[in-house]
Amino acid sequence: MASLTPIQGKAPNPVIRAVVGWQANRIPDPVARLHFLRRTVGDLSTWNPASAAGRSHLRSHPGRLAAVLGALLLLPAGAITGSGFLWNRHPIVNATVGTAEAISASSVWAVEQNKDFETYSNGLRIERRYETGNETRSYDVYPRGFEDSGRSEARTLPAGIVFHTTESPQAEFTEDQTRRIRLIGAALLDYVRSERAYHYVVDRFGRVWRIVRETDSANHAGYSVWADAEWTYISLNRAFLGISVEALTQTGTDRSEATPAQLTALRTLTEMLRAKYRIPVTNCATHAQVSVNPDNMLAGYHYDWAANFPYAGIGLPNNYSLPTPSLWLFGFTYDTSLVRVTGEQFWKGLALGEEQLRQNATAHGMSVPQYREALFKRYRKVLSTFKAKTEKSKENIG
Amino acid sequence: MKNEKTQTTIGLDIGTSRIVAASRVNQDEKVQAQLNAFVAIPYSRLTENSLKREHVPHAVSDGQLVIFGDESARMADLLGREIRRPMTRGILNAGEPESLPQIKEIIGTVLGDSDKNSKICFSVPAPPLGVEDNLTYHDATIRQILDQLGYKDVRSINEGVAVIYSELEDSNYTGIGISCGGGLCNVALSYMSVPVLSFSLAKGGDFIDSSAASVTGELINRVRLTKEEGFHFNGHFTDKVQQAIAVYYDDMIQSIMQGLKESFASSRNVPKFGRPVPLVLSGGGVLPEGFREKFEKAMASVSLPVPVSEVRMAGKPLETTARGALVAALSE
Numbered sequence: 001m002a003s004l005t006p007i008q009g010k011a012p013n014p015v016i017r018a019v020v021g022w023q024a025n026r027i028p029d030p031v032a033r034l035h036f037l038r039r040t041v042g043d044l045s046t047w048n049p050a051s052a053a054g055r056s057h058l059r060s061h062p063g064r065l066a067a068v069l070g071a072l073l074l075l076p077a078g079a080i081t082g083s084g085f086l087w088n089r090h091p092i093v094n095a096t097v098g099t100a101e102a103i104s105a106s107s108v109w110a111v112e113q114n115k116d117f118e119t120y121s122n123g124l125r126i127e128r129r130y131e132t133g134n135e136t137r138s139y140d141v142y143p144r145g146f147e148d149s150g151r152s153e154a155r156t157l158p159a160g161i162v163f164h165t166t167e168s169p170q171a172e173f174t175e176d177q178t179r180r181i182r183l184i185g186a187a188l189l190d191y192v193r194s195e196r197a198y199h200y201v202v203d204r205f206g207r208v209w210r211i212v213r214e215t216d217s218a219n220h221a222g223y224s225v226w227a228d229a230e231w232t233y234i235s236l237n238r239a240f241l242g243i244s245v246e247a248l249t250q251t252g253t254d255r256s257e258a259t260p261a262q263l264t265a266l267r268t269l270t271e272m273l274r275a276k277y278r279i280p281v282t283n284c285a286t287h288a289q290v291s292v293n294p295d296n297m298l299a300g301y302h303y304d305w306a307a308n309f310p311y312a313g314i315g316l317p318n319n320y321s322l323p324t325p326s327l328w329l330f331g332f333t334y335d336t337s338l339v340r341v342t343g344e345q346f347w348k349g350l351a352l353g354e355e356q357l358r359q360n361a362t363a364h365g366m367s368v369p370q371y372r373e374a375l376f377k378r379y380r381k382v383l384s385t386f387k388a389k390t391e392k393s394k395e396n397i398g
Numbered sequence: 399m400k401n402e403k404t405q406t407t408i409g410l411d412i413g414t415s416r417i418v419a420a421s422r423v424n425q426d427e428k429v430q431a432q433l434n435a436f437v438a439i440p441y442s443r444l445t446e447n448s449l450k451r452e453h454v455p456h457a458v459s460d461g462q463l464v465i466f467g468d469e470s471a472r473m474a475d476l477l478g479r480e481i482r483r484p485m486t487r488g489i490l491n492a493g494e495p496e497s498l499p500q501i502k503e504i505i506g507t508v509l510g511d512s513d514k515n516s517k518i519c520f521s522v523p524a525p526p527l528g529v530e531d532n533l534t535y536h537d538a539t540i541r542q543i544l545d546q547l548g549y550k551d552v553r554s555i556n557e558g559v560a561v562i563y564s565e566l567e568d569s570n571y572t573g574i575g576i577s578c579g580g581g582l583c584n585v586a587l588s589y590m591s592v593p594v595l596s597f598s599l600a601k602g603g604d605f606i607d608s609s610a611a612s613v614t615g616e617l618i619n620r621v622r623l624t625k626e627e628g629f630h631f632n633g634h635f636t637d638k639v640q641q642a643i644a645v646y647y648d649d650m651i652q653s654i655m656q657g658l659k660e661s662f663a664s665s666r667n668v669p670k671f672g673r674p675v676p677l678v679l680s681g682g683g684v685l686p687e688g689f690r691e692k693f694e695k696a697m698a699s700v701s702l703p704v705p706v707s708e709v710r711m712a713g714k715p716l717e718t719t720a721r722g723a724l725v726a727a728l729s730e
Binding site for chain 2: 020021024025030031032033034035037038041358359361362365366367368369
């Protein structure tokens, strides 16, 4: 048998290619689809039905002629002039962002509450000495993939959690340094309170300090970007709660920066917040994963927890491997400085985010740069709408 | 007991540096690969027994022991000899007297004891750019070898098209497939499974190795090892061998771009695609980290008549051609 014969004659006209493309897309098995395409498009005589060979072929294959005519009748109007039926198999959005599974709201409950502290059924104790208020939380969420459609939904409850590190000076974690650790911690809490920087701080002894009330926004993540299976969030100061671990990031190692006491506290605090607000596991991410800079369209404006966040240790799946939403939803890029500090697992999320962007560009019939430009425009439009609504509030680049 | 008939289908990548067989028996797929090389050493019963004991593929020919496939590189290294290649620049090596018997042995090894009634599709390179088809001898000889091995249901497929069949199912087999192998870079453009144009360039891995070796004064083997073990595009090269490798990789990529432009210009049958098409990269030459980005950058600087929507890496670059040939055989 001979090799496939290359195209020698005229390429198929738009009618034939639309019909064949439409029919091919109805064949789910790749091998069967290839068989069909090779038997139809690959048959030279069908490339030019007006030719003598083509007319003769169609006369000798009346069934094929009838099939072509029948398929033509089934095609939606406009399909022939467009190229949409050539291929359209990629889903426009197929990133695995996961479905929302929340801890049952009744699984963690308040045991005792007074002006100094709160305790919960899972052992969590929250210190309230530094508690303060900020702007009342209210924000819009946008349907994922259609952020600039004009549709949005107003919310007042937190939709997720962003994990930070304080990146503050550290004393060695030994008994003889206890006094120094406490002094540094107290200064840090004062500073965080004055900046309304987070909702919670977990100090080095594992004590949980509430800073900004959960009903209010905190200045922890600015114009960061995240998305779940349904919605896109573009202002995580408002949409997500911020928990910061008193720590300095150690990049490039597998060692967690959190002390064992901090890990325990993080786990119980996360459990409580997820139960209280029914927060899906996939809406728990680190600051490095969500952080963007709209001025230069680079992701990873902040590096905290770019690596080594103990997802497993606090009872969450490894969300580092989720495709980074800012990359594939709004076309953000990243530079080598982020790559240097990124752990292997977050790197996977970045790679998957880029891959998703490429797939979506193909699905839209655009080159990656063209598609990215379209996403930039989408982001700027959504951001300007958001800024117009919140012009009086203090939002950080984040 | 119910006697079920099993159908075996095989895709065979006959490459300059490796021969890869992807086979499917019912729904089970497996891939076998061997280096397309051999080394001959003086015969001794002791050595032959030791090769037998270690299950090293070998044959006795003219008073010599011929070790072929993956083990040939190790043996050549141990004995301080050069490996010999049955193929060069994508086709049978006319300057190698042992090419036919040795390639037959290697093909036989990767096919193993597969059913002789299997349907086989093997890859052939495209003619070099601007040259009339000179592949008849190569194609016919591989068919003859397969026939001698007992396989009667045999066909061939253009290597670049095989890449498209393996990787571009999601665009209905429309797009550009590029395979950067040891001897050649094969390029094909396909429109809904049908090849529109194809060509090859004699600038594969061997070209990079020998060119870099000649300008640095290093042994080809050392250049090859540097390339395969540590070379990547994402960095600043302080090593002169790495620098030279990068230069010749650039040359290869630029030649592919130029080849695409020329071949579009000389083809009167390029259909209107209606939308940008994907491009997929495969073969051992695309393995260095950063190759895709390098290729993307080079492509951005030339204007191709067919807009490209994305440059993607094949899932398993070393197995892509064999898998594509398998898909072609299955779709018959």
